[in-house]
Amino acid sequence: MKRKKPAGRPLIEQVNMEAIEDFCRQIYYCDPSTAMHAxxxxxxxxxxxxxMGMDSDEINLAYMxxxxxxxxxxxxxxxxxxxPGRLTPAEFKIMRLHAADGAAMLSGVDGVDPIVGIMRHHHERWDGTGYPDGLAREEIPLFSRMLALCDAFDAMTASRCYRTPVPLGECVREIWRNAGSQFDPVIAAVFIEFIRERFGYSMDGGE
Known part of the structure; x- marks a missing residue:
């Protein structure tokens, strides 16, 4: 999925990194597992x-x-x-607020306008059944669609107190199963190719 940078794409130029780092310290100090996940x-x-063939500015934005x-x-x-366990439906409803809360918190930081929308929409789904706004397909920001895949992959492969990590092969199969519903199918295909190259995984070669 090699691509050219679209004209006029807003990228971060001057970011108040001190404010960003302060936010990160607060949450990641309270929950080290969230820090590792990030x-x-x-x-x-x-x-x-x-x-995906992005340039260095876009790669830096993706990392941030x-x-x-x-x-x-x-x-x-x-x-x-x-x-230390699965959330109840009521608890999960509260947890779901973090995407909109994070966007609102960062909206007052200089230079992070491109990040705000990406954060808000990283739990939207390709089929429109995600949150917080029920966006679908290309309505969802490109980097949010990428983040949905990376976030889900790390969540599956991470160890949790209530379950063991999902094997790499099953993670890949889960992404394939949800391409076109949860995930952008084109980006999902590129992500799986990236995982194949990163971890030496083969769809025909088991784990």
């Missing part, structure tokens, strides 16, 4: 952006989005954020 997602975002995408969890009650 680092993994940022790395995946940069790799996927490179796989990965780092900050969960800062809205600052507002999530700690008993929900660090719960």
């Amino acid at each position: 680092e993994h997602v940022a790395d995946l975002m940069a790799g996927l952006a490179s796989q 989005v990965g780092v900050v995408h969960d800062v809205g969890k600052i507002k999530t009650p700690e008993n929900i954020l660090t719960k």
Whole structure:
């Protein structure tokens, strides 16, 4: 999926990194597992952006989005954020607020306009059944569609107190199953190719 940078794409030029880092310290100090997740997602975002043929500015933006995408969890009650088990439907409803909360929090930081919309919409789904706004297909920002894949992949492969990590092969199959419903099918195909190259995975060669 090699691509040219669309004319007029807004990229970060001057960001108040001190404010960004302060947000990250707050949430990631309270929940180290979220910090590790953010680092993994940022790395995946940069790799996927490179796989898609993006330029260095876009790759940097992709990485930064990965780092900050969960800062809205600052507002999530700690008993929900660090719960050692699956969330109840009521708890999950509260957890879902983090995407909009993070966008609102960063909206007051200089230079991060491109990030705000990406953060808000990284839990939208290709079929329009996601949140917070029920956007569908290309209505969802490109980087949000990328972030949905990287976020889901790391969530599946990470160890949780209530389950073991999902094997790489099953993760890939899950992404294929949800391409065209949860995920942008074109980006999903590129992401799987990226995973194949990154981890040496083969659809025909097992795990």
